[in-house]
Amino acid sequence: MFAKRGGxxxxxxxxxxxxxxxxxxxxxxxxLFNTITGSDEQVGNxxxxxxxxxxxxxxxxxxxxLPGIYSLDCFSMEEQLSKDxxxxxxxxxxxxxxxxxxxxxNLFLTLQxxxxxxxxxxxxxxxxxxxxxxxxxxxxxxSQQLGICVVVVDCRDKNSCDNLLKRIKEKNPRSLPYNKxxxxxxxxxxxxxxxxxxxxxxxxxxxxxxxKFLFNKWFFAFSFVFVCCFVFWFxxxxxxxxxxxxxxxxxxxxxxxxxxxxxxxxxxxxWLVSFVIEVVIEGVGAVAKFLPQIVLLFFFLxxxxxxxxxxxxxxxxxxxxxxxxxxxxxxxxxxxxxxxNTSAVATSKNLQNKKYQxxxxxxxxxxxxxxxxxxxxxxxALATPVFKGWHVIVIICLYFISIAVMFFVAKLLRVADDNxxxxxxxxxxxxxxxxxxxxxxxxxxxxxFIVRLAGILFLCMTIVWVAKSFSxxxxxxxxxxxxxxxxxxxxxxxxxxxxxxxxxxWKICVSLLLGVTAKEVVAGSLVLLFGSSFGAITWQQVVxxxxxxxxxxxxxxxxxxxxxxxxxxxxxLSIAINTIVAYSVCFVFYSFSIVFDKNVVFGCVLCIxxxxxxxxxxxxxxxxxxxxxxxxxxxxxM
Numbered sequence: 056m057f058a059k060r061g062g063x064x065x066x067x068x069x070x071x072x073x074x075x076x077x078x079x080x081x082x083x084x085x086x087l088f089n090t091i092t093g094s095d096e097q098v099g100n101x102x103x104x105x106x107x108x109x110x111x112x113x114x115x116x117x118x119x120x121l122p123g124i125y126s127l128d129c130f131s132m133e134e135q136l137s138k139d140x141x142x143x144x145x146x147x148x149x150x151x152x153x154x155x156x157x158x159x160x161n162l163f164l165t166l167q168x169x170x171x172x173x174x175x176x177x178x179x180x181x182x183x184x185x186x187x188x189x190x191x192x193x194x195x196x197x198s199q200q201l202g203i204c205v206v207v208v209d210c211r212d213k214n215s216c217d218n219l220l221k222r223i224k225e226k227n228p229r230s231l232p233y234n235k236x237x238x239x240x241x242x243x244x245x246x247x248x249x250x251x252x253x254x255x256x257x258x259x260x261x262x263x264x265x266x267k268f269l270f271n272k273w274f275f276a277f278s279f280v281f282v283c284c285f286v287f288w289f290x291x292x293x294x295x296x297x298x299x300x301x302x303x304x305x306x307x308x309x310x311x312x313x314x315x316x317x318x319x320x321x322x323x324x325x326w327l328v329s330f331v332i333e334v335v336i337e338g339v340g341a342v343a344k345f346l347p348q349i350v351l352l353f354f355f356l357x358x359x360x361x362x363x364x365x366x367x368x369x370x371x372x373x374x375x376x377x378x379x380x381x382x383x384x385x386x387x388x389x390x391x392x393x394x395x396n397t398s399a400v401a402t403s404k405n406l407q408n409k410k411y412q413x414x415x416x417x418x419x420x421x422x423x424x425x426x427x428x429x430x431x432x433x434x435x436a437l438a439t440p441v442f443k444g445w446h447v448i449v450i451i452c453l454y455f456i457s458i459a460v461m462f463f464v465a466k467l468l469r470v471a472d473d474n475x476x477x478x479x480x481x482x483x484x485x486x487x488x489x490x491x492x493x494x495x496x497x498x499x500x501x502x503x504f505i506v507r508l509a510g511i512l513f514l515c516m517t518i519v520w521v522a523k524s525f526s527x528x529x530x531x532x533x534x535x536x537x538x539x540x541x542x543x544x545x546x547x548x549x550x551x552x553x554x555x556x557x558x559x560x561w562k563i564c565v566s567l568l569l570g571v572t573a574k575e576v577v578a579g580s581l582v583l584l585f586g587s588s589f590g591a592i593t594w595q596q597v598v599x600x601x602x603x604x605x606x607x608x609x610x611x612x613x614x615x616x617x618x619x620x621x622x623x624x625x626x627x628l629s630i631a632i633n634t635i636v637a638y639s640v641c642f643v644f645y646s647f648s649i650v651f652d653k654n655v656v657f658g659c660v661l662c663i664x665x666x667x668x669x670x671x672x673x674x675x676x677x678x679x680x681x682x683x684x685x686x687x688x689x690x691x692x693m
Contacts, residue, residue, distance in 0.1 A: 072116045075144055078152035079161050080123025083180040087210040088120035127167045148223055151175035155182045155192055159252050166244045176223055177205045190257050197255040275371055276672045290351045292447045300347035308340040326531050333583055338516035341582035342575045345429040350501050356394050357496040361488040365390055375674040379462050380469030385415045392422035396609055400616040413625050414468055416617050420609035420633050421461035426574035430604050433578040437589045438597045455664040457605050515569055515576040519583055556641040557596050573610050595648040599641045606637035
């Protein structure tokens with residue numbers, strides 16, 4: 056490739072060397088890309104982190120990082136993207152990154168490239184992990200066997216990566232001992248790999264014993280329930296770390312409010328005092344005080360991603376996913392939705408085809424994102440007499456109900472196929488988490504959350520304050536005159552929509568409508584409109600409010616991302632499905648709750664949650680390993 060320096064036509068042309076990183080998912084391509092280029096792209100110990108082709112220029116090299124690809128036969132849309140790019144750059148420098156422990160599986164793609172006349176440099180990563188388990192690897196023998204350059208690299212080490220760039224050179228691959236036009240070609244490739252792989256790689260036994268215990272399905276069922284309960288208790292219980300920190304910050308915000316109000320009242324006009332106290336301190340502060348709990352949730356999600364536990368969850372729930380017409384990889388998108396629905400939408404590219412992607416994107420808004428957590432906590436705080444001491448249990452039930460509803464909707468959306476389609480799922484090795492990577496992910500997610508606080512939330516709170524503080528004649532109103540405000544007249548005009556589900560207070564209706572911009576806005580607007588308590592509100596209305604907030608349409612940014620991935624039709628369908636389902640669930644619950652006693656209703660809800668968890672774990676325990684001998688989970692059917 057030739058590139059011109061400057062914009063002049065007579066500029067001297069400079070040769071730019073293209074280096075393309077290609078390989079299976081989760082082998083360290085993006086880590087290598089970051090080390091070579093000095094970038095800060097997201098990495099993780101699970102498949103599907105890279106969904107777009109990334110590039111950066113370093114010296115006279117232009118480095119490309121392709122999404123993971125297992126085979127040139129292509130199992131997903133992102134693999135097709137990588138294949139098309141690879142085949143259009145066959146004559147450039149191809150670095151085929153492989154994981155040493157999974158050499159047999161990773162070399163399948165290498166053979167396919169050699170068959171097509173591509174001359175890759177084989178980059179062997181994570182050799183140190185093989186050595187830790189007592190194994191050995193011989194790069195020289197592998198290079199002689201395939202006739203290509205083989206380089207052992209630590210993708211995290213700058214010196215090692217610089218040495219790799221110096222050693223890039225073309226070699227003529229050996230002729231393969233089979234014809235690429237033969238039948239059962241995939242089997243021939245694996246037979247050829249198996250014929251020599253044991254001579255170049257000896258795997259230690261220490262890891263096998265550990266994984267046999269960790270990957271036992273009975274241990275998984277116990278650990279999964281324990282991890283979920285522990286995270287919720289640690290982050291959201293009043294006695295947990297998150298609850299204690301949140302209470303402290305809430306106290307500081309309240310003290311700041313008293314001090315500022317006293318000082319500003321002396322020197323500033325009343326409208327300015329009202330704006331600073333109600334918008335900045337009360338509105339934004341209502342969400343900011345829950346920041347420790349959100350940060351802790353992000354930390355645990357990052358921890359689970361970096362250990363590789365999430366990929367095992369995806370494998371374990373594949374049987375359940377297939378029952379509701381979803382790809383097993385959909386679980387990656389759903390799990391990342393607990394952080395942010397908008398960023399999780401991008402991971403849907405690793406699904407097999409558009410049908411699975413559309414279905415996954417229609418269902419992902421049902422997963423409660425981190426932005427909904429401040430809303431739940433604010434509603435429960437304003438309704439303390441109704442659910443005193445039951446906050447954690449109520450939140451856990453909300454999560455289970457939302458997932459149960461998602462599964463029910465998935466079953467309704469399922470389109471029966473004549474043939475089941477196979478898919479490839481990368482099962483990550485369990486590793487001790489890297490604190491640096493976890494903190495980097497935590498910083499990224501926390502920064503995005505704070506930016507939303509400083510941007511959308513502040514803007515919406517300002518609009519709400521103006522609408523509630525002024526009449527149509529633009530006269531400034533006192534707090535006890537809010538019924539004469541612009542906001543009150545608008546809220547009363549639309550409140551009839553929510554009356555069938557018991558939400559007849561216009562303030563609640565306005566908060567829900569504002570939540571379309573961003574879910575955090577619901578929490579801020581509630582504090583702005585209600586103060587420290589809902590006042591006269593029934594337990595039925597509180598539960599309906601929580602359910603509707605949990606299930607109704609996604610925020611604007613998620614809708615925009617869905618439109619970008621699958622088009623306007625799917626985005627509009629997502630709005631319609633979520634809103635209709637939320638309204639229907641709330642209507643059924645409200646109709647049921649006004650007939651039966653509170654204890655009976657809560658007992659039924661708890662039973663539904665327990666049955667749902669039991670059935671889900673039942674599918675996990677019932678799942679049978681296919682005995683393909685290409686993965687680490689043969690004992691999963693024990």
